[in-house]
Amino acid sequence: MKKIFYNSYSPTAFNIAMLVMRIVFGLIMMRHGWEKLSHFADKQGKFMNFMGMGTSVSLGLATFAEFFCSLFIILGLFTRLATIPLLVTVFVILNLHHWAFFGEHELVPCLAAAYITLLLVGPGKYSLDAKISKK
Template sequence: MKKLLSTQYSAGAFNFAILLARLSFGILMIMKHGIPHLMEFSSLQYKFYNFLGIGSRFSLVLVLFAELFCSMFLILGLFTRFAVIPLVIVMMVVIFSVNAGKPFINSELAVLYATVFIAILFVGPGRISIDGMMRG
């Protein structure tokens, strides 16, 4: 009980928590967003949200890059800080552009993803990652 109420944690607990966040949010991003967008590419390419005025198709390709490839790097813990930057950008576009004018609660999921991705950007992938193994 004493340990449960403690505000201190071990390095192992921290690294496991970061691993859990990377795995769960990376897998969810791929399964719930990346794969469905990829499967619907042919129909979405003409009606996808066109951010930055670069066209719907290219916008979709950039989002797919983030949702599939960057999420895979996040899961592996490889180039983690670089990988979460596109994911944060996509979530910010969803929050402040796609859902602009709608009640903020509509952005709940994007805010949750963005918060975790930003936290990983700040703290890094942890030692249980390819990045952690390369650092030694």
């Protein structure tokens, strides 16, 4: 019973938690990227023109971040680097919705928190980054 309230965790538990977090949040955002990737031509003219870059460039950058960077995060490859485009995307979304943290946009701050955690902590032991750094 004491272990339930114990305030410590093993390195294995931490690394499994990071793996689960990478997979769950990676798949959530990757789904949005897949939608953009599979309907790219249809969405081109309708997408937001972020900072005057044009709708095609904005859509391309969002698709790259949401699909490909999420794939990198799931694999644990270039994890910290892959979080940066995702954080930019998430903060653009938050700004568009006037920093609404509750209601229909409550997932966006959760994604931001997950990506900030990955940026600060890294992917954990069960990642390609960890395998590469051992060599």
